[in-house]
Amino acid sequence: MNAPVRLRSACPHDCPSTCALEVEVENGKIGRVRGAADNAYTAGVICAKVARYAERANHPDRLTTPLLRHGPKGGRDFRPISWEEALDRIAEAFLAAERAHGAQSVWPYHYAGTMGLVQRDGIHRLRHAKGYSRQFDTICINMAWTGFIAGTGRLLGPDPREMRKTDCLVIWGTNAVSTQVNVMTHAIEARKSRGAKIVVVDVYRNDTAKQADLALILKPGTDAALACAVMHIAFRDGYADRDYMAKYADDPAGLEAHLATRTPEWAAAITGLSVEEIETFAKLVGTTARTYFRLGYGFTRQRNGVVAMHAAASIATVLGAWQHEGGGAFHNNGAIYDLDKTMIEGTDIVDPSTRRLDQSQIGRILTGDHEALLGGPPVSAMLIQNTNPMVVCPEQETVRRGFARDDLFVAVHEQQMTETARMADIVLPATMFTEHDDIYKGGGHQYILLGPKLVDAPGECRENDYVQKEIARRVGAVDHPGFRMTPREHIEWMINASGLDMAALDRDGTLDCQPPFEVAHFVDGFGHADKRFHFRPEWIKTPFANAGPMGPFKDMPVFPDQWDVIEAASETQPFRLVTAPARSFLNSTFNETPGSLKREGSPTVLIHPDDAAAHGIEDGALVELANTRGAVRVSAKRFDGVVRGTLVCEGLFPNEAFVDGKGINTLTGADAVAPYGGAAFHDNSVRLSAVAAAEPREMETSAA
Numbered sequence: 001m002n003a004p005v006r007l008r009s010a011c012p013h014d015c016p017s018t019c020a021l022e023v024e025v026e027n028g029k030i031g032r033v034r035g036a037a038d039n040a041y042t043a044g045v046i047c048a049k050v051a052r053y054a055e056r057a058n059h060p061d062r063l064t065t066p067l068l069r070h071g072p073k074g075g076r077d078f079r080p081i082s083w084e085e086a087l088d089r090i091a092e093a094f095l096a097a098e099r100a101h102g103a104q105s106v107w108p109y110h111y112a113g114t115m116g117l118v119q120r121d122g123i124h125r126l127r128h129a130k131g132y133s134r135q136f137d138t139i140c141i142n143m144a145w146t147g148f149i150a151g152t153g154r155l156l157g158p159d160p161r162e163m164r165k166t167d168c169l170v171i172w173g174t175n176a177v178s179t180q181v182n183v184m185t186h187a188i189e190a191r192k193s194r195g196a197k198i199v200v201v202d203v204y205r206n207d208t209a210k211q212a213d214l215a216l217i218l219k220p221g222t223d224a225a226l227a228c229a230v231m232h233i234a235f236r237d238g239y240a241d242r243d244y245m246a247k248y249a250d251d252p253a254g255l256e257a258h259l260a261t262r263t264p265e266w267a268a269a270i271t272g273l274s275v276e277e278i279e280t281f282a283k284l285v286g287t288t289a290r291t292y293f294r295l296g297y298g299f300t301r302q303r304n305g306v307v308a309m310h311a312a313a314s315i316a317t318v319l320g321a322w323q324h325e326g327g328g329a330f331h332n333n334g335a336i337y338d339l340d341k342t343m344i345e346g347t348d349i350v351d352p353s354t355r356r357l358d359q360s361q362i363g364r365i366l367t368g369d370h371e372a373l374l375g376g377p378p379v380s381a382m383l384i385q386n387t388n389p390m391v392v393c394p395e396q397e398t399v400r401r402g403f404a405r406d407d408l409f410v411a412v413h414e415q416q417m418t419e420t421a422r423m424a425d426i427v428l429p430a431t432m433f434t435e436h437d438d439i440y441k442g443g444g445h446q447y448i449l450l451g452p453k454l455v456d457a458p459g460e461c462r463e464n465d466y467v468q469k470e471i472a473r474r475v476g477a478v479d480h481p482g483f484r485m486t487p488r489e490h491i492e493w494m495i496n497a498s499g500l501d502m503a504a505l506d507r508d509g510t511l512d513c514q515p516p517f518e519v520a521h522f523v524d525g526f527g528h529a530d531k532r533f534h535f536r537p538e539w540i541k542t543p544f545a546n547a548g549p550m551g552p553f554k555d556m557p558v559f560p561d562q563w564d565v566i567e568a569a570s571e572t573q574p575f576r577l578v579t580a581p582a583r584s585f586l587n588s589t590f591n592e593t594p595g596s597l598k599r600e601g602s603p604t605v606l607i608h609p610d611d612a613a614a615h616g617i618e619d620g621a622l623v624e625l626a627n628t629r630g631a632v633r634v635s636a637k638r639f640d641g642v643v644r645g646t647l648v649c650e651g652l653f654p655n656e657a658f659v660d661g662k663g664i665n666t667l668t669g670a671d672a673v674a675p676y677g678g679a680a681f682h683d684n685s686v687r688l689s690a691v692a693a694a695e696p697r698e699m700e701t702s703a704a
Contacts, residue, residue, distance in 0.1 A: 004031055008509040010451040011050055012433035013586050014112035014140075016332065016444025017182045019046045020510060023053075023434060025454055030054050030434050039510060040161055041445040045185045048595070049584050055593040056415070056432065063414060063421075063429035064459025073404050073423045083460060086411075086426050087467075091474030093381050093409040093425070094130075098475075101377035103131040104355060111139060111359065113386030113589060116438030116451060117494070118344055118487045119464040120386055125346035126468045129477035133379065136356040139392070141332075142678035143300040147309025148331045150537035151317070153527025157330035158292065158322075158520050160445045164189045165326035166292040168285060170199045172312055173223065174296020177207035178583035180444055183294055184211065190326075197284060201226065202298070203578055203682075204606065204648045205641025216281060218271040219643050220576050220682055221302040221566035227311035228560055229267030230282040231318045232259040239286025241320030248526065248533055249317055255535040258559040270562055272643040286319060290326040298580070301682040303551075303673050304563040310537060311560035317533040322521045332443040335527075336513050339441070340497040343482040344490050360679035361670045363395045366402025381409040383471065385430070385464050390419035391588040391652050394668035394679050397630045413467050416592050419655050429461040436463040437487040439494070446514035450491070450505050463487070535559055539675045551674030566683050567669070573627050573685040575611075575647050579664050580682070582651025591654050603658055606639040606648040607688070617690050622659065625649075625686045630666040633659040633691060647686065 004026035011019040020036035033053045037044035056062075066086035071077025097105045108127045114120050127134060149155055163169055163186035176183035188211075190196035200212035201223065209215040218226060234240040235256045245252035264278040271278075285291045293316050300309045313329045321327035342348050355374045357365055364372035365379055373379070393399050403410065403423040412424040421427045435457040440449045457463075465487050472483050485493065495502045505511050518524050525531025539556045557563050569576050581587075584596035591597065605625060607617065617623060623636045625647070634649060642648055655663045668681050 002027055006034075007454050008036070008450070008452070009434060009454060010440045010449035011046070012114040012116055012438065012440065012451065013050070013589060014115055015180055015586065016442070017042070017180045018115065018440055018442035018444065018447070018449060019050065019182065020447065020449055021046065021050075023454055028455055030057050030455060036509075039447065041182055041442070041447065043182065043185050045181060047181045049586065049590045049593070052593070052595045055595055056590065057434065059416070059592065061416060061592070062458065063417060063427065064461060065429060066460065067427040069425050069427075075422065076417075078427060083462070086428060087470045087474060089426055090383065090411045090471055094471070094475050097381040097409070101380055104133045105377045105380045106130070106132040106382070107135070107357060107379045108132055108383045109135060109359065109362070109387065109389070110385045111137070111387035112587070113388075114433060114438070114464070115440055116433065117339070117341065117440065118490045119436060119438050121341065121345050122465050122468045122482070123383070123385055125344065125480060125482050126472050126477060128346040128349045128351070129472060129480050130475060131351055131354055134354050134356040136358045136677065138358050138360045138672070138677045139679055140297060142676050143305035143673055144297050144309055144331060145334070146676050147300060147306040148295070148313055149527070150306070150310045150539065151313045151533050151535070152522065153534070155331070155335040156333050156515065156520060158326075158328040159514050160330060160333070161186065162326045163187060163292055163294065164193070165290070166190050166196055167194055167290040167326065168197045168199065168288040168292070170201065170285065170291065170293045171208060171212075172201040172293060172295050173299030174294070175202065175206040175208045175298070175581065176294075176296075177211065179581050182444070184208070187211075197288070199281065199284065203642070203646060204580070204639070206580070207583065209641070214281060214284065216273055216277055217641065217643060218273050220578050220646060221304060222271040222562065223299045223308040224304065224311040224560060225262075225267040225270040225562035226273065226278065227308070227315055228259055228262035228562065229264045229278050230285065230315055231255070231560070232262045233264065233279065233282035234286050234315075234318050235259060237283070237286065239282070240318050244320030244323060245317065248322075248522070250530065250532045250534050251536050255318075255559055258561070262561075285315065289321070290324045291316070291319065291321045292326055293321070293329040295329060295331045298682065301680055303565045303567065303680045303683050305673065305678070305680065306675065307557060307561065307563045314533075314535060314560050317535070325517070328521055333446055334443060336446060336515055337441045337448065338498060339494055341494060342497070343485060343493050346480050346482055349478055349480060358672065358677060360394060360677075362389050362393050363398030363402050364670060366405065366408060367398055380407060383411050383413070384420060384424075385413045385467070388418045388420045388588045390423060391655060391663050392665065394665050394670040394681065395629055396663055396666040413464065418588065428467060429459060431457045431461045431463045435461065436465070437491065439491045446512055448500070448505065448511040448513060450509050550677050551672045553675035556674055565674075567680070567685045569645055569685050573687045575645055575686050575688050577625060577647045577649065577667060577684040577686045578682040579668060579684070580648050580650045585651045585653075588652045588654075591652060600651055600653070603634040603649065603651070603653045603664065604637045605634045606637050606642055606650075608642050608644045608646070609638045609640055611644055612636060612638045615688060615690060622691050624689050624691050625667060626689075627667055627684065627686045629669065630662065631660075632662050632664055632666050647688065
């Protein structure tokens with residue numbers, strides 16, 4: 001036997017940390033995975049779920065051969081077939097759909113099961129070459145990015161490594177311990193070396209809040225009210241940097257006048273926080289020049305999430321925090337990567353008249369909703385890569401009905417027999433990140449990372465790039481040069497065309513793309529044409545062409561404000577439900593691995609003890625959560641770390657882990673959030689009732 005060797009790689013998953021990795025390889029298999037100690041952001045630390053990645057790669061239920069469905073959709077009756085037969089059947093179905101309804105009746109569908117720029121995004125080259133329906137990505141980024149850019153004009157911010165140099169780190173709307181552990185690495189270092197204070201703003205006392213010097217636990221969807229009160233106090237008590245705003249902001253006088261009535265008392269009544277908590281927070285950030293606002297995705301997953309993000313980022317401008325190393329506001333570094341993806345995505349052959357279907361509204365689309373289909377033909381054939389919509393998408397009852405259509409052909413390229421794969425006609429076995437070449441960029445830091453192939457895939461697993469090219473060949477796709485390139489050649493072409501150093505990437509495994517201080521801190525002006533931060537954002541500059549509904553953008557507030565468009569609690573649905581991430585899952589990834597399942601246990605809803613007592617609910621009792629979209633049954637857990645009226649259900653468990661086989665996204669809505677669409681996963685009103693005890697459903701396989 002050969003001794004294990006450590007090889008460079010990068011985490012492929014949908015996490016802002018995008019960790020640089022060292023992977024042990026022995027006898028053709030991966031073993032322990034570690035964070036790369038020589039990467040200044042990863043700093044040797046990764047999450048536990050990725051550290052035990054060998055559980056996923058070597059899982060006994062991993063798919064290793066193409067399969068053809070024989071039984072009803074949703075069942076387990078499949079038989080092995082050859083790759084040639086599988087690809088031929090897919091091509092025949094796509095061509096038949098095109099003949100019957102036109103090319104736009106075929107919808108290649110993907111998302112973030114891998115964040116690799118080659119393996120994930122090559123599906124666009126296929127869709128553009130054939131004129132298939134495009135995809136409007138709305139599940140995660142729309143609200144967060146739009147809200148941040150509305151103020152700054154560009155999606156970037158202070159070097160994330162500056163969190164080590166701050167005197168006050170505000171972690172707002174992200175459970176970093178669970179979802180981006182490296183934020184905590186830098187936060188704890190700042191506390192140790194500088195005595196920095198850690199503030200956490202969230203809707204429940206999660207593992208990150210437990211690490212805080214000050215934890216502000218507020219009602220879901222009320223973050224903008226807190227932000228407005230903090231800015232009110234800054235103007236009132238002299239913390240506002242008027243000289244900075246005069247130079248860098250569009251209308252500070254208008255903002256101050258607007259905030260005159262947004263007092264701590266006003267915000268306390270909305271948020272559930274005390275006036276004292278709000279005053280304490282405002283004084284801390286107002287008297288600490290080096291305050292770094294690390295703004296996450298969680299608090300934007302509300303129907304007013306865009307406005308909330310803009311309001312939170314505005315605090316840094318009122319205080320002039322951008323001027324200081326270790327100060328300012330950061331959400332994502334997307335704008336620093338100017339990568340030429342022409343060959344990967346086929347951006348040079350896009351037909352802009354082709355419709356873009358909203359990925360969040362897949363249920364409505366597959367059930368023939370005219371508005372969701374943008375007035376076009378039905379979707380009658382799909383290729384699905386890197387996502388599990390039967391678990392992760394909202395309005396699950398509608399999604400289920402859509403996939404159950406007899407006239408819908410679905411091919412799923414997957415690593416495990418997911419709920420979506422069980423609805424497919426053809427299932428193709430997919431490689432994992434150590435089994436193919438790819439390249440990644442970090443949203444939460446500043447690195448491009450190389451992820452080379454380290455081991456051979458088991459059985460007949462094939463990479464995404466192979467599937468995309470083979471389907472393209474069979475359906476007569478345009479002869480785009482990208483179809484003739486290997487993944488490695490795609491990487492080299494993109495890096496060279498983008499003016500970057502391929503030799504350095506090969507040598508070091510990473511490229512540091514961090515812009516200078518003057519750019520990252522907007523010293524030379526913000527990203528808008530007037531170079532100023534916009535307290536008065538122009539919410540709709542260019543409506544998205546050929547895309548779905550964009551929400552009530554005409555009613556959005558002029559200045560930062562609490563916008564009351566959330567799905568409020570009512571007499572019939574008196575609770576607000578947040579579907580938060582679990583520590584050991586990443587969306588529906590890892591919910592099949594033994595280590596993750598052991599840690600997470602079974603689906604549970606957290607409920608305030610007083611609410612539980614009022615409804616006669618004991619710890620462990622089976623309860624039903626229901627609204628107009630459906631009903632879900634889970635176990636209850638009394639937990640005093642939420643505001644009364646708030647429920648939290650962590651993690652996307654396999655559907656079969658729930659008593660009735662219905663996942664938590666049965667309760668979430670797919671209506672578009674203003675101004676550019678998006679799904680409000682944490683914005684749900686529900687009713688709660690105790691039900692008779694029942695035996696939990698036994699999962700037929702750990703890969704369900």
